[in-house]
Amino acid sequence: AVQNVFVNLYNKGLIYRGRRMINWDPAAQTALSDEEVINKPQKGSLYYVRYEIVEERSASAPLATQEAQAGGLRAFIEVATTRPETIMADTGVAVHPRDNRYADLVGKHAWRPLARDKIPIIADDAIDPEFGTGALKVTPAHDKLDFEIGQRHNLPVVDVLTADGRINCLAEPELHGLDRFAARERAAELLQDRHLLAKSEPYENNVGFSDRSDVPIEPSISEQWFLHYPRTNEALAIVRDHLITFFPAYWEKVYGQWLENIQDWCISRQVWWGHRIPAWYWRDKSEIRNPKSEIYVGLEPPANPEKWRQDEDTLDTWFSSWLWAYETMDEETRRKFYPTSVLVTGPDIIFFWVARMIIAGLEFKPGKSTRDEDNIPFRHVYFTGIIRDKLGRKMSKSLGNSPDPLELIDKYGADGLRFGLMRIAPSGQDIWFDEKQIEQGRNFATKLWNVARFRQMHGATLISPIEKLDGFKPSSFGSMSIYAIEVLSRLNETIEAVEQGYREYAFNSVAQRLYDFVWSDYCDWFVEAAKTGIFGADEAKKNSALSVMDYVLSAVLRLLHPFMPHITEELWSLFGFGDGSIQFAEPPKPIALDELDVATARTRVSAIYSAVQAGRNLRAEAKIPSNKKARFVLRATDGDVSRESGTLERLLNAEQLTLDRQYQGVPGEPVAVTPLGEIFLTVGESDKEAERERLDREIERLETELRAAEEKLANASFVERAPATVVDEHRRRQKDISEQVAKLKQARLRLQ
């Protein structure tokens, strides 16, 4: 497939062989694409080198002298460079055409200070007069810009570097054979010795490094294969018009900018691992042939192969990868699955892979019709975050800074690792890895296991198998407690939020919602409240509570399965929720609950839970140890509360909760206002003074809040223009707070 594509593009004239400036990796000794070059700031020196001006009279000028300058004749032109080791390859000195400082020198010659020779002084617009001395040494063989200047002025190209980055220049024997970096220092010394180094100063500039071997690349003239990208406008439009959508969308801009500035792709590599280029060259150079017939490109070797020599180079690895989206499928599979729904990948390979796959799809049209929407490789691209270590570095094999997943699995379990990672994976944002986050995943797995174990302690599953769960009716739970209705309605919300999260590829949000529902709504509140029924004598209530527990568990396991495959599979089969693997179970759907029941249950449960929290707070403030039972009195305004007093006692860890509508309280008794009425903590020797202070603080706090609410309601434009629900909310709050304040003031009075 790869060779086929090569031949195809060659025949279309999009692939060509040429001698051009490329990025050369002297360590790996291969050409690279522009995308494989990584710019890094490097500390070095900027050398100011004197190039003597050639005097017209004598062929060999003497060294620069002060006298010559004083006589009005410039003795030299000063050039700033970071690479003195390439001076031997200079074939010109360039200044800006409108730079008055050097106008008199343009057209003259200068002496190249190493490998001494005459080189022309030219004027070119590309020169920045502000930089350095405003004069540039032109080294066409070793710099992209210099090459272009050289082309414009017909300067010769002199190459003084070997493939492995050593100096190749017999005219400077002291430098010949030296490594380029050693040669840089030696060249500076030689210039110093020859009194041609004016000065050098510390300097930081960007240097291109090879992504492959992490050494500075050498811009170099070389004969290589190139691809002129086809379909770039279509590729731009596809993403701009959202035939392909990126998640998160801001990467679309990065993609667009790359395509708008796209350059031809250098696709040949001088490495042996790769697809060999299907090109052959005519061996016999002496035989005069048409240049076109000296090269053969085809899937099969040419006839009379002894007369041909195959290119030994291979293709860039991405030149095969860009076909991945469709060449991995046969025709039949492709008809079914191409275009694919989503590509999951890292934003660091947006150019290497994503963009090129899109171009390949548009160019080779593997889809079932010729329309673009049938030929794009995928409809969505989900970009994951890149995981960085604690120092913010990208994890890599060569740095050895990535944690060993097997070690993490040993410590935290496969599900713990997986869930922990999903929970911290914000879409497209980098992730600073912290093992603590994986620990949380393990803790969550343990929590799930424990709550399941609690359920198992109370007998066999009451709902099964899963088929019966489809179209499950609330009536199947018997007469449900308000806690059951509340938790089921929260489960419904969770299911919807999970669906929404998946639609947006917000996996972290899916994980977070499930975590919160299981830990807080289910374990902390529902299971604790349900214990009243479970440990009670009423079989019907007990069975109702247990079957709701079962149902919620079965739903949670299915929702969590993609995030925690092992533990959910295990629990699924232990509980016998389904006949088959959880993997193939239908995902849970929101259960149909009576809206009025839900509204009632949620109001009441929320009131009960906040009364419980208020009571627990009283306990803590009164310094009653957690394991000591306490006595409470609830001055309930609502008679129905009596039905829930058992649950209230359990949740408050109360020895007794007395309901008393007329309770007056004892001076100094801790009291809190709750939606159910005031709750009193009846302790014998409560600290009267401490309680007065506490009440004063509370009253002050509430009054501040009340003033804020009143101010708000006094604002006419707020009342007129804010949504009615918001205004109502403020009114309710104002009312609630003033009632609370009144009650607290009464309590305060009783303490006098």
Added chain:
RNA sequence: GCGCGGUUAGCUCAGUGGUAGAGCACUACCUUGACACGGUAGGGGUCACUGGUUCGAACCCAGUAUCGCGCACCA
């Protein structure tokens, strides 16, 4: 230089116009009949800054600072 993203509790991060959140860390109490990889209660934020829009801004707009990424430059 151009573009993109971040800046919210000590730390790592959620939070798209309506009373600031989670986990960890911290304080106190607790091995109470699922769970100490746990429970309960609590402390801790001028949401980087400045302006603007709005009845109302962490959120929208403009600008600034700062960190990171990409592209370009890189003599």
